[in-house]
Amino acid sequence: AMSVPERMAFWRYHMERCIRCYACRNACPMCVCRDHCIAQSREPHWLTQEDTATEKLFFQVVHAMHLAGRCTECGECQRACPMDIPVLALKKHLNRTIHDLFSYQAGVDPQAIPPLLQFKLEEDNIKERSW
Structure with a gap:
């Protein structure tokens, strides 16, 4: 519900507190x-x-993009952060986008291939061309 400047201020505040320990990644x-x-x-x-x-x-952002479509939102990244930075929010946002675009949710079907790990000439919900 935040505007773009409000979101940037929100993330700038949290990233200024980050100590780059990479506990979230680890x-x-x-x-x-x-x-x-x-x-x-x-x-x-x-x-x-x-x-x-x-x-x-x-x-x-790169870490969240790397996990887009694979993150199961377990929350370990956020729990591990010693600075209480809400890093899971970035991953949840991307998961919503992946769900909206590809109708895919990570961790539901163990046989399903995450959408960003496969290629289709034309995605059902992304119309880039008019044939």
């Missing part, structure tokens, strides 16, 4: 790239070591 049972995480990669160098809210939010 606690996530779905995060499988700990050995090659963008937070620690220097080739390519995606993130700087700057202690800015922008860099911290960038990591959180």
Whole structure:
């Protein structure tokens, strides 16, 4: 229900408190790239070591996108955060978007392939072309 400037202020406030401990990432049972995480990669160098809210939010958004369609909203990321930052809210937002676009919910059908891990020429709910 917040406007875009209000949402940015909300996340800026929380990211300024972040200590970049990556407890949220480490606690996530779905995060499988700990050995090659963008937070620690220097080739390519995606993130700087700057202690800015922008860099911290960038990591959180990339992490949330990485888990889009796979996050089961277990809440371990948020429980692990020593600063009580509501990082699960980003993942819930993306899960709602994935559900709306692809009618998919993570963790419901163990045989289902998450939509961002497969390719279809034309998605049912995304009309990019008019044939």
